[in-house]
Amino acid sequence: MLPRIVVAGNGQLGQMLQQAGAPMQLQVKPVEPNQDIEVALHDDDVITVEIEHWPDTVTGLQLKNHPNFRNASALHAVIDRQRQKSLLDRLQVPTAPWVVLESENELSEKLESLGERAVVKRRRGGYDGRGQWRWQRGGEIEAEWAGTCIAEAMIPFSHEVSLVGARNAKGEKVFYPLTRNWHENGILRASVAGIPVPEIQQQHAQEWLSRIMDDQDYIGVMAMECFVVDGDLLVNELAPRVHNSGHWTQEGATISQFELHLRALAELPLITPEIKGVSVMYNLLGRNWKPEWLGIDGVHVHWYGKSLRPGRKVGHVNINRPTVEQLKQSLSDLRERVDDEDKIAFNWSLDQL
Known part of the structure; x- marks a missing residue:
């Protein structure tokens, strides 16, 4: 049963x-x-x-x-960014240099210890770019940061990737290939999957996420977001749940991240999903979709039934094709049917291919 x-x-x-x-x-x-x-x-x-x-x-x-x-320990560790960074440090998972902003008198000293620029983040709450501030040496410092925030050194990364993996109660684990992501104002705009990934990056990412899930006795899907810096990975954040950057798996893999999560929780067989072709996931932010999009090969619309609001994730579109050239054609066709301000997501996606 x-x-x-x-x-x-x-x-x-x-x-x-x-x-x-x-x-x-x-x-x-x-x-x-x-x-x-x-x-x-x-x-x-x-x-x-x-x-x-x-x-x-x-x-x-x-x-x-x-x-x-399930996963009370992981949730406790992740919902507070100080605890999350401390967990990563304890498990020797590399991150950007970071500090806790505790005392108002030490804010300037702590921030300057990170270099010329830093990102200040609320310890709890905040997502999709909210609850975060950019700081640079000589810039304004807010007293409210003391006791409520951490700060991380601003990293000159070339791009961002994420790893989605799953673990069951037996400790068995499976992973998808690293996904390349593009964020704008802290919000994920698009992901590309199925393109070549350096083997060493995939290996390191899987080792680190395995270490984290085993340490927390985790059951289900977990996502790990990373910066790529000179070919190496630095872990940015963890998500103890299915994740936006894994939405492409709905059409781009034989088992989606959602099914994989349920399999782990229900103690059903956990097998490694096979990747189907190449995929792009495009987030619909505060805008509707057009039925004519469905006339383009490989396009699948996922609508959430939410009211429209600027910047709100109201749906996503997966574009999956057998080959890179076919995906480029579908992306080019869809780009001509989206609003002008969204064409940048398609330009970025095409550049990755």
């Missing part, structure tokens, strides 16, 4: 987990944790997350206190 998977969070990730579970007759139930009501949970439910943060409401505490709430 397969367990029911209850997802803390009722957004697009929970929706896509539901879609992935349906063909396996695996029931997936997203639950909004920010409620002061008790929800109907079963003793054998398995609780997972699509978000890292929620308040201690009646529902939120009910989910956290369930005996089958």
